[in-house]
Amino acid sequence: MTENLIRYEDPAPGVARIVLARADKHNAINPALIFAINDAFDRALKDDSVKVIVLAADGRNFSAGHDIADTVEQYQQAMQDASPGVSTWSGFNEPGAHGWYAAEKEGYLESARRVRNVSKPTICAVQGKCTAGALIYAWVCDIIIAADNAVFSDPVINFGMPAVEWLGHPWELGARKAKEFLFTADSWNAEEAHRLGMVNHVVPLAELEDFTLAMAQKIASKPAFALKLAKEAVNKTLDIQGQMNAIDQAFSLHHLGHQQNFRLFGYGMDTTSLPAFASAPKKEG
Template identity: 75%
Template sequence: MTQSTVRYETPAEGVARIVLARADKHNAINPQLIFDVNEAFNRAVRDEAVKVIILGADGRNFSAGHDIADTVADYQAAVQANSPGVSTWSDFAEDYTHGWYAAEKEAYLESARRWRNLSKPTICTVQGKCIAGALIFAWVCDIIVAAKDAQFSDPTVTFGVSGVEWLGHPWELGPRKAKEFLFTSDIWSAEEAHRLGMVNHVVEREELDDFALAMAKRIALKPAFALKLAKEAVNKTLDTQGQMNAIDQAFSLHHLCHNQNFRKFGYGMDTSNLPKVANVPKKVVEPG
């Protein structure tokens, strides 16, 4: 039986807390983590006693983003098990790119869409590094509380991709700062994120959990139905402004980048700047 990568807690009446529990891997996101977070959210939504959900993480860092090593290994195993004669990433790119698209659409885009629209208020607590795919986990929550040591970055452009699967950047940062964030791959502090409106509050690291719990307890005093509709009203305002259509379109561009990189490098990212990972091509595959 696979051990869960998350921990589910009920720290106060009306409050559930979901904790990313891969601290030994800096809470890097692999398929199992996504499944486990989704099931934990399901549990909290099904429990009528729960009115507010906190998403947090163990360890020094909230999350290092996509676990490239685990993802490569999982995809490689799936390709070899289900596709006779397909044994390399070049083969995968040639005949099975739709599998990569479908898997990422379900795991990242559709999961994020569902978490964003949960019927209960959500609070994300962020400490340490919050990189690339980890931004999705934070951005789909209604409120973000960051420790002073929190750092936010999206280095995907460095790896030949237009941004993470849920391109919330223009909505979280404004268009010009979103472009800067993507173009430079710079690391931004909690204070900068707060100045731009991405983060609600910045607190001392040792106060992070208590601050979020105190807020959750205040929210939990409100009527559940009113909370649900208040959240829906704000989300529908964003929808009317085009947020979901824009994110869907950006996901298509994300995969155009993957396909271009498959064509040039035999892998879904530009391997020139990619950290060394098992099963990733060691040299560029020229298009031919």
């Protein structure tokens, strides 16, 4: 399954490249892809020859975000199919709010936290659309390189939700621009993202892979332990400022939004904004 969803490459000494390979689905993030990404990062982390990890994607778009299931049951079954026999996620296959919360907490929040805290420097290369759940994977990387055609958006307020599961918005954009980004559900281009400090560099699309690899090689030339210490120092500064507590608290509000939508629409999102859902009745579990 993993081989069909991602590629793991060694493009240069000291560099591992993890490539999302669901281009036919615009690299939409489903549970199986999440597990594949986790496994690939674990592989790179365990390999002492790897000093820098690049996250990239095939195709026109980095990722269209969440690959939304038609029902709660389908979502939970997808989690089960993606990692059969997993016993550490108490409750994720339970009905109702219990299962939905457990699946999203492990599938999005905790997976994002693990990537964010990987002890090796990480670089995300973004082209085309980086939508909703895809923002999570870009934001938890240490450096973001955007192609000049990159477009960033978190439109989930249209579906009755406050934001995606990892509320990095205030930290990436500043409080006022984060509110604008969320309230309007507008799409912002790479230059705007760079102006706000969310993106490190904007490069022509044709140069994205080479530019990213050159930066990865430059970083890989530095002492591995010093890189780990530098990353931890910056991450701990954010932790002391309250980033992790804020993101955890926002995740609870995210699920308050889901439960409101369950009460109103029988599904975790406002289905009146999702035409494909309108014809099929949904139930909570």
